[in-house]
């Protein structure tokens with residue numbers, strides 16, 4: 393099955409999903425869908441439940457309760473579904489004695505959409521030594537191997553769980569670049585879980601934020617960004633602009649203020665605000681995620 397074969401149907405459908413580990417509730421009655429051919433960001437603080445969710449989506453664990461459908465079936469022990477999923481985790485383990493080329497050959501056998509030529513190009517781009525044993529790779533090189541497999545597998549559903557451990561900034565940007573370029577040519581569903589929100593914010597089309605086992609944001613990235621603005625100017629004018637709206641953050645700068653406010657402004661309003669000395673800037677995705685997961689009014693502007 394390919395991503396196009398299931399067209400408008402959601403790739404993932406989750407209803408009332410909960411996962412408990414003893415007295416820890418890692419996921420608490422969550423429901424959402426994942427549409428085909430989009431790049432999703434799965435974001436949230438440490439321990440929010442992201443990895444647990446991805447483990448269940450990819451059949452590596454089972455839920456305590458609730459329903460889950462991935463690519464038209466339940467993922468657990470479902471070979472047809474699992475063949476079409478590629479899950480790359482930060483803590484990915486490989487058989488240490490194998491060389492890079494053996495790992496890539498094995499991935500090619502397992503993944504129906506595997507593109508060997510693309511994998512070779514990525515090896516070249518990331519300068520990963522083909523003949524080196526996996527156990528001799530540096531931490532960053534091991535992450536690179538995961539990233540190459542995740543991209544070259546071209547799975548209809550690809551999940552990256554913080555795949556960057558040890559990757560330097562150049563390698564991370566190379567990953568973002570190759571991901572976007574290949575996604576444009578071969579659209580598929582990609583779920584990216586990361587704490588480097590600013591770095592990936594331009595890649596994401598849809599954002600799901602998990603907080604303490606619950607979904608607190610499930611929205612298009614553009615819609616999310618247009619939810620709030622940062623207003624800077626004379627304190628009185630800024631406060632008048634913010635009146636009646638939720639203020640995510642406010643700081644005083646002498647007689648001036650800078651506030652992140654959950655509201656939008658129309659074009660004519662923009663002109664009036666400029667005349668009153670107020671500058672409006674778009675809010676960053678990272679600030680919004682911090683605001684929604686801390687529940688605090690203090691966020692870094």
Ligand SMILES: Nc1ncnc2c1ncn2[C@@H]1O[C@H](COP(=O)(O)OP(=O)(O)OP(=O)(O)O)[C@@H](O)[C@H]1O
Nearest residue numbers: 413416417418436437438439440441442443444445
């Ligand atoms: N096997 C397990 N046994 C007990 N508790 C677990 C287990 N796996 C996860 N948890 C707990 O479930 C909660 C969610 O963990 P999870 O790893 O899903 O978070 P996360 O959002 O991926 O965090 P991070 O960003 O730090 O990777 C945490 O409280 C964690 O301690």
